[in-house]
Amino acid sequence: MERELAHWVERLRERAEAEGLSFPPVAFQEVGPEEMAMLAAYGGFPRRYPHWRWGSEYLRYRETYRYGLARIYELVVNTVPVQAYLLRGNTLLAQKVVIAHVYAHADFFQNNLAFKPIPKDMLAEMAHHAAYVERAMERHGARSVEEFLDLALSLENLIDPHAPYIQRPAQKEEEAPKRLPVRPYLDPYVNPPPAFPKEAEEGASPEPLPPRPTRDILGFLAQYAPLAPWQKGILEIVREESLYFAPQAATKILNEGWATYWHTKLLLPLLTPEEALEFAEMQANLLAPHGLNPYRLGYHLLKEVEERWDKGRFGPEYEALPLGERLRYERPTGEGRKKLFQVRTVYTDLNFLEEFLTPEFALRWGLFSLEDLPRFAEAKKALLFRLTNLGYPIVELVDANYQNRGELLLAHAYEGVELDLRKTKAVLENLHRLWGRPVHLKTVVGGKETLLSAP
């Protein structure tokens, strides 16, 4: 890396630490646009298991860069050390912004509670996954492994994002039946899946399967579906990787807001007059109001939190005031910074917005006009709904022995928005192929409770 850049990596690290950010070592690396496109497609990792969808993503990133439509300035990967990739050829100022931005992300990964149960050696994990899938392809044929991956990936959102937090009672030690090594198509016969309790035994084993409804459907299938060991391995891999990326999706607004807040704070005092204009332009692009821009919303909301807590605009006394008076209320406490660090530690997007996205804020940032204000509650609810469960429907596995026939029963927690039927049916068909017996999903279609089934 260039000497000048190395100098700024050091200097900005010192500034960040002096401001109270704390992070593991960060390894910076400059890469060209094609490598950046590859890393972006791979979710930030230099190696992933073989699958065409990375190729498709890569092509999309590469082409949008080539046609000047979008450029990825930086990628930060939540590992220890934190891996940060800078786009080679950026101006020095752009690199400085990115370096400061990266340190804030690194601080967020280390301190936000959503990331606590996430393994930190994911670099090695991903490489293991790649090696596992490659080996499976050598043994069982690239096409059949790819087909199975397509199927597994259609279930990748059927996880319980809270699973890593759940304390489980120690599992009863059960001797695993010995598996005989055979060709995969013989496997279900030679190594039959665990038998379901027979009717006569039901009284003896009252424990239903699963014992209580679970959202960890991938985990359940990896344990109980009648699959070859390599197929179960792949389900585990897809599940692990989904769980790894889930907190990033759940804190996108907060994390980008945090990084933007800090790169602004760290760099503003250091800008030369020439740089100030370029910085203003970059900042304007970053914070442009298009759609739900997580940088814009996160940044302004964090600034709002800081200001409110600096001015003492919180607590029962403040809450009791009418809207107009709240905007003028002042009781200087200077607790802004402390509050910010607390928000960074304990919130995810969902409760961050739930708590701090107030009508005052919406008015101030022109998200709403005064006339629209009555619709604020409705709009906020819709936004929060969209952030719930990463925007995916909540689906639980209720019964794996539905009607005593070994069929799967899933239930969609319907909250007023129906499912995409075409896609849902395709997923149910995939589940059926996987489970080998009929699969049902309880949901609401056209306002009526419905049981979708495959086949």
Next chain:
Amino acid sequence: MPEGILPIERDLLRFKEIVRGEVKKRVREFLTREELFGQVEGRLVSIPLPQLEIPKIVHGEPLGEGLGLGGPGEEALGPGGHIPVAELELEEFLDLVGEALRLPRLVPKGTGEVTEEAFRHTTIARKGPRGLRHVRRTLKESLKRALQSGEYRPEDPLLVPEREDLRYKAPRRKPIPHAQAVVLFALDVSGSMREEELRLVKTLSFWITLWIKRHFPRLERRYLLHDAEAWEVPEEEFFKAREGGGTRISSALLLAEEILKAYPEAFYNRYLYHFSDGENWQGDTPLALEALKRLLPSLALYGYAQVEGPYGQGHFLEEVREALGGREGVALAAVRGRGDLPVALRRLLGG
């Protein structure tokens, strides 16, 4: 990260392979996709890929859009929330279509007239810039030297090129002959060509143009219409529906002969395509056949497509077949509906 081939190329190749398979599977559908028709000069073809979408259980309607707090035009927060579309270079797409429909390769009659001088790195030199180093030739020299000097050991075939082995690609002025072609489309507008028939003509002429252009980058196009008389029109007027009087097919062939004079056969591969419902004035057919016989030796291909509407049908196709069937350079096809398009296209291109 080391320069060179990125590991993701493997995934990219596989993705492209799947896309290609998809195009070949759905080629009949692409044949009639009119949004493609503007793309004769375009570079990329967008291909929607419903088969390539990994389905997931998702909400049916977009969530919380248009309510002020973050509107549409925003990417989904979850992973992979975009419509699967692949883009292919037009040439590649065309080759796939050609392969799937088994369209014949068109062979230039002559090399064509135009020659252009161009620099091509086609020779080998002993000196040159690093970037132009010819690895294979360098190693070959290296191997030669190792063999001669007896240094080469097959069990450890490591070659270390020395200065004298280095070979470079070198430029040479090279005249490049360009095969060129002209295609003339004639359309009978004598009344019975309706919306649907015109659409078939449009589809056929679009693909014919693309396919000829694939083989002859220098392609000129001319268009003429006829009822009892023939007249030339610009391309954009060719496909507009209109009503005419009677039909004299010979008028089109005579005008074609006139227009093609500007494209001497020694310099041009000349293609003539004629779309008609096959009804002709009594007494005109012998004249038309005569004109055709005169023209034929100078043409790369004469393609006649009889597009038959719901009311009756003409006989020109049979008459041509009787008089000229089996002659080289005569391509005949009957088109009754979309289902006939793949075969008609292949026939009309001489396949």
